Amino acid sequence: MTIQEQSLPVFASDGEVLRDRVASFAANQLFGGRPDLLHGPNPYRRTLVPEALAEVDFDRPLGAREFASSRALTVHRILGTYYESETVLLPEQGLAGLRPDFEAFYGEELRRIRESSLSDLERFAFGFLDGEVEVSGDCTPEVLDTYLRHLVDEAARGDSPALDAIATAADRPAAADTYLVQLALDGLTEASAMSRNLGGAYGPEQSALFKVFIDEFGYGVHESKHTTIFTKMLGSRGMASHVHAYWNFYLPGPIAINNHYYLLSRDHAKFFRYAGAVAYAEAVFAPAFVKMIKVFRDVFGDDVDLHYCDEHAHIDEHHGRITREEILLALAERHGNHVVPELMRGIAEARMLGGWFEDDTAAQITWSDTIPRHRELAADATLDGPPERAERTRGAAFHTRNHDHAVVLEIEDGEAELVTSATGTPTPLAKGDAVLVPAGRVYGVRALSDASSHLLHPVRTSA
């Protein structure tokens, strides 16, 4: 007998109902976007691209192979906003002038929509995990420990595709910044998901998790809080450090992994999966940050404050030990073998989504770094079917998107710029210019002339 979550239908409501509720949420004036590439210091406003929702088929949940799909980006942005609506976000400069946004963000109207659709949206975004990750056989604490140690050794020995992409990029600072942007999603609100597991009563393992938590929160000293030292790292790069300045540049893979921790923390039936996931994450963080320090130091020299990475490279040695010995294995010993499959499933899920972070980030860095090459590829591409047309006007709200299949973006009229990273130089494009946009890559187009239009040609790919 093992603990298994109750088998539920994919949705309590059908896809159309879910779409309507999510669309109502995204249509709020908070989420319409601003002309700037970065979001201002207002944690309540983030672009949810309501028009992108029209393309989302809510009758068909996300699959494991489409973590970088257009649907995944759209839905995980919304799901992440739902989750952050259950945390306390206040602007550093004070609430003056933002009180209406505060009241709208946390207000009853949006809260009721969230409450009526969060579980279904979670099932839509993460339901595939039930089929994708499976634990079977006679699982004991010894098996659990062997499995975790194997994966931790694998991670320590393995490469980081994203860090490798930085090291080989032509514009290494922009590439490294893209990586930092992905860290910012969690770094600017660090351990918020973890905090949801601090309540209740579950014995010494609860106290062990609290030890990890107080490190994350700097022992009550704001200057030592991990989020604080993360903002200093961003500041040393001249980057913005408010929540969520880089919203438009978060990739679907990194958003998904952040949402996954909220998923496991919100529903305490998934607590053992959470314990597995956090044990894996904490165990692989320390060696990952050691690699990160080397790459960032190579790129930036002494011009970057890496205290945040140094802190993680050190403290996560302890967190890896604490979460393994005092939480993971302790839970298995206390509660019996029947919880071990859930603990192992959490480890497996964290490993899989960690791979998404790496692959998505590496692909974005590589594409953004090779735009001239992708202009050549656009000329050689075989177009397949009628194009989609989009218009931009100067000063209109800026947003980013991606596509499930490769497209050639061609400027039909006017002048525009292609934005593929938060800190890199946008690529100016004139009428007739074209760029190949690979499947999954996130970009935005901003008009440089009073108005511009562009065509998105589907590309025929070899079977």
Added chain:
Amino acid sequence: MSRIVVMDLREHNTVLAGHDRYFVLVGPDGDSHLVRDWCPHRGGPLSLSRLTPDGRRLTCPWHGTKVGVAAVRRTGLPMVRSGDEAIVLLPDTPDDVPVTLVHKRILANLPPEDPDRPGSDGPDGSAGPAGPAGTVEDCAELPALPCEEQR
């Protein structure tokens, strides 16, 4: 100490570990278990068994012994499947024991036998003309003894 084996399920469905053999048994919902390829009656190859019409038991090809699927699953080795990758933990398998991954045809994963086909079991799961057989649900948990003797 367990030994780790990583399988690509697109290429492999069987693990040979020394003298022991395990195969991936896939359930009707797609759930998979790495189970010992060994009938508890006389050691027949359960990978070549067929599901009874009710889908609840496997009929060993050697002596027609019926073995409960749930019981077979309980013999499964610890396995974590993520997509097409499976990480298997082989218990008490020293490093000098050869481990090989192969792909075999697994009849046990085929749909249940057609009860109307000559030679198949009847719809009630009783033994067909294939021969006398023990009908054992749980003997796989007690592999040291022949099934009939346990019953």
